[in-house]
Amino acid sequence: MDLSSLASEVELESTLDRxxxxxxxxxxxxxxxxxxxxxEQAEFIAHxxxxxxxxxxxxxxxxxxxxxxxxxxNFMAAAKSLETFAQLAxxxxxxxxxxxxxxxxxHVEELLTNLAEK
Numbered sequence: 417m418d419l420s421s422l423a424s425e426v427e428l429e430s431t432l433d434r435x436x437x438x439x440x441x442x443x444x445x446x447x448x449x450x451x452x453x454x455x456e457q458a459e460f461i462a463h464x465x466x467x468x469x470x471x472x473x474x475x476x477x478x479x480x481x482x483x484x485x486x487x488x489x490n491f492m493a494a495a496k497s498l499e500t501f502a503q504l505a506x507x508x509x510x511x512x513x514x515x516x517x518x519x520x521x522x523h524v525e526e527l528l529t530n531l532a533e534k
Contacts, residue, residue, distance in 0.1 A: 419443070421531055425524050431487030443528065445486060450525045453479070457518065464511055472510055473502035479517065491520040 417439045419428055426446070435441045456475075463471045476499035483492030494516035501509035 417443075417531075418534075419531070422446075422524075422527050425488060425490060425520060425527060427487035427489055431485075434485065434487075442486075443531065446524055447528055449482060449486060449488075450521055450528065453517070453521045454525075460514055464507065464514060467505070467507055469502045469505050469510075473499050476502060476513075488520065488524070491517055491524075494520060 419426075419432075419439055419442065422428060426442075431442060432439065435445070460472075460475070463475075476495045480492055480495035480499060483489070483495055494513050498510055498513035498517065501513055
């Protein structure tokens with residue numbers, strides 16, 4: 417399985433090392449992240465609107481770890497930004513960081529769909 421099309425979002429070399437070069441497992445884990453994050457989208461938006469910064473900080477920290485483990489550098493950076501801006505209680509920047517996370521997830525979803533079609 418050629419995963420090179422994922423390289424725009426996933427740091428493949430180190431991530432494949434973490435999953436013992438099990439490409440199918442990596443694809444499965446990325447798919448799980450996509451499904452979970454999209455499933456949480458409404459909840460995220462509600463907490464953003466309600467300015468629930470402790471919840472946002474906690475979720476951002478959680479997703480920062482997931483991003484690091486899956487080699488999703490852009491996702492991880494956006495989660496780190498969300499964590500920081502939640503600590504600062506900056507709603508506008510939190511929304512921007514969340515949108516960056518969502519954009520990355522949607523791009524990963526598109527890449528996975530294209531990979532499955534090959």
